[in-house]
Amino acid sequence: MALEPGSVWLDARGTQSAAHGERGVGRYIAEQIEAILQRDSRLIAAVGLDPSLPVPGSLRKLESSGLLAANEEGPRQGQAPSIYHVMSPFETSYDLDGIWPPWARERCRLAVTLYDLIPLVFRQRYLEQWSAWTNQWLGRLGLIGSAETVLTISRNTADDAIRLLGLPEERVTVVDCGVSGELAELVPSAEQAEEILRRELRRVRPGFLLYVGGDDPRKNMEGTIRAYARLPEEVRRAHQLVIVCALGRLRRLHWMRLARELGIHRRELVLPGYIADRELAALYRCCGLFIFPSEYEGAGLPILEAMVCGAPVAASNTSSIPELLGNDDATFDPADPADIARCIAAVVDDPARLEALRERSRRRVGLFTWERVAERTIEGYRRALEGDSPARVAVAAR
Numbered sequence: 001m002a003l004e005p006g007s008v009w010l011d012a013r014g015t016q017s018a019a020h021g022e023r024g025v026g027r028y029i030a031e032q033i034e035a036i037l038q039r040d041s042r043l044i045a046a047v048g049l050d051p052s053l054p055v056p057g058s059l060r061k062l063e064s065s066g067l068l069a070a071n072e073e074g075p076r077q078g079q080a081p082s083i084y085h086v087m088s089p090f091e092t093s094y095d096l097d098g099i100w101p102p103w104a105r106e107r108c109r110l111a112v113t114l115y116d117l118i119p120l121v122f123r124q125r126y127l128e129q130w131s132a133w134t135n136q137w138l139g140r141l142g143l144i145g146s147a148e149t150v151l152t153i154s155r156n157t158a159d160d161a162i163r164l165l166g167l168p169e170e171r172v173t174v175v176d177c178g179v180s181g182e183l184a185e186l187v188p189s190a191e192q193a194e195e196i197l198r199r200e201l202r203r204v205r206p207g208f209l210l211y212v213g214g215d216d217p218r219k220n221m222e223g224t225i226r227a228y229a230r231l232p233e234e235v236r237r238a239h240q241l242v243i244v245c246a247l248g249r250l251r252r253l254h255w256m257r258l259a260r261e262l263g264i265h266r267r268e269l270v271l272p273g274y275i276a277d278r279e280l281a282a283l284y285r286c287c288g289l290f291i292f293p294s295e296y297e298g299a300g301l302p303i304l305e306a307m308v309c310g311a312p313v314a315a316s317n318t319s320s321i322p323e324l325l326g327n328d329d330a331t332f333d334p335a336d337p338a339d340i341a342r343c344i345a346a347v348v349d350d351p352a353r354l355e356a357l358r359e360r361s362r363r364r365v366g367l368f369t370w371e372r373v374a375e376r377t378i379e380g381y382r383r384a385l386e387g388d389s390p391a392r393v394a395v396a397a398r
Contacts, residue, residue: 003381005042008111009081010103011071012047014088015056024301025115028153029087030058031178032113035374043378045081048072074103083381086147089140100143109384112147113175116298117160118218130342141165149384151175151377152270153299154320173380177324179304186281187309193285200279203270208240209344210287211312212280212302213294215245220287220293220316220334220345225255225269227293227340229262233379236268239288239348246274284309289348289357292316293334297314302323312342312357330357 008064010033015026024393033047047062048071049055055063062068075081084104089112091099100110119137127134136173144150145165150172152158158172187193197204209228213219221243228241241264247255252271271374275283284290290306303324307311315321322328330353332343347353 003040003043003378003385004082006045006079007082008036008043008381009045009046009075009084010036010110011084011086011088011099012059013050013071013094014091015058016050016053017088017091025088025302026056026058028115028177029113030056031085031180032373032377033062034057035178035370036377039296039371039374043113071206072098072101073344074101080104080107082109083111083384085111085113085381086143087113089113089143090137092136096139096143099140100146100281105234109148110143110146111149111151111381111384112144113151113153114157114161115153116157116296117164118296118298120164121160121296122218122309130156147171147384149173149380151380153177154323156320156323157298162193170351170383171268172385173376175373175376175380176368177299177301177304178368178373179301179365180370181282181308183277183281183305184285184309184369186278187285190285196279196282197286201270201283202270202381203267204242204272204283205240206286207238207288208242208270208286209348210242210244210283210290210306211292212244212283212290212305213292215247218295219245221245221293222258223295223334223337224263224291224293225259225264227337227344228269229259229264230337230341231345235345235348236264240270241269242272242283242287244272244280245274247271252334255307278303279331281309284311288313289314289354291344292321293340294321295319295334297321304365304368307361310358310361312347312354313361314347314357324364324368326360329353329360 012029012033014029037044044067046069047067048069051070072194086099105178150161150167152161152172152174155174158174161167161172162169211224212278284306290311290313292300292303294316296319299322300321303313303315317331319335330343330347331337
């Protein structure tokens with residue numbers, strides 16, 4: 001079914017989130033919007049934002065386009081769009097009427113992006129600890145169940161949605177992830193990257209191991225540090241562990257204390273905290289090995305960022321991560337620090353294996369383009385218009 005001009009309204013308020021507006025979900029939304037506009041500039045009726053919050057930097061290029069609109073108000077004149085796309089359904093700053101406003105519920109087919117169902121996969125760790133927020137999160141599952149099309153960022157997330165939510169497979173479209181070359185272009189050469197690190201991150205030494213993640217138990221920072229402690233001393237001396245993660249002072253002290261207890265010298269572990277994209281690109285470009293020991297990921301965007309910067313990658317063998325890697329070379333069980341250490345030791349000082357991993361990065365990253373994400377997203381919109389509307393769940397309780 002052909003999509004008419006102005007068919008789709010995008011709820012892009014996830015880009016304004018204080019928690020993830022400039023990374024993760026927020027970055028995905030901004031890149032997806034740009035790719036859809038490049039694919040078909042007439043398709044989008046509006047990009048909905050919260051007018052009480054600043055326009056995020058990632059969407060400022062649209063300020064003169066006439067596309068930015070107040071999301072809850074909907075179209076001010078003319079015909080309503082055919083599809084209302086909630087690009088970040090778990091934004092708890094808004095109630096259910098705010099996420100799926102009455103104007104859209106009454107007149108539009110619903111599309112929802114689903115990044116992961118991690119709180120259901122690890123129910124005891126999340127839902128049983130969240131108290132009042134649990135009901136808010138579970139309420140959004142009704143929104144997803146009411147969608148004509150659910151767009152997932154990996155096959156693994158699609159399988160979770162079908163298995164855990166009982167969604168019919170025909171209502172799920174895997175759009176995958178994309179990665180642009182913009183991050184790599186910030187630091188186009190290893191020489192420039194080395195200069196940036198010498199100037200901005202002076203504690204970092206050549207040959208370092210790099211992990212980029214969050215301070216969430218699922219991200220497995222503790223397992224990473226414990227695995228590093230198991231490496232032979234000569235390997236640790238040659239290869240620092242650099243963990244890029246936004247950390248408060250007390251959390252930083254916690255991880256440094258654990259490292260000391262495990263026998264890791266203070267110069268062997270570097271915790272630079274949150275860093276700007278240019279320094280991040282320099283780290284990806286220069287690392288001896290990028291490691292990603294996360295227990296579970298909806299996609300694992302740092303892997304794609306590392307790959308586009310040419311880094312060799314060793315990563316977990318769980319969830320969606322094998323979809324990005326394409327094979328099981330340099331993979332490990334993230335629940336077993338000994339297995340993580342085994343993998344690192346087998347790879348980090350083997351030039352042939354490192355070059356094979358760099359070649360894998362170059363090859364695989366070429367598959368994960370935003371152009372492909374846009375094409376699959378538009379296909380999901382078509383499927384939403386062609387299929388029967390599901391019985392709407394009463395998610396907007398009055």
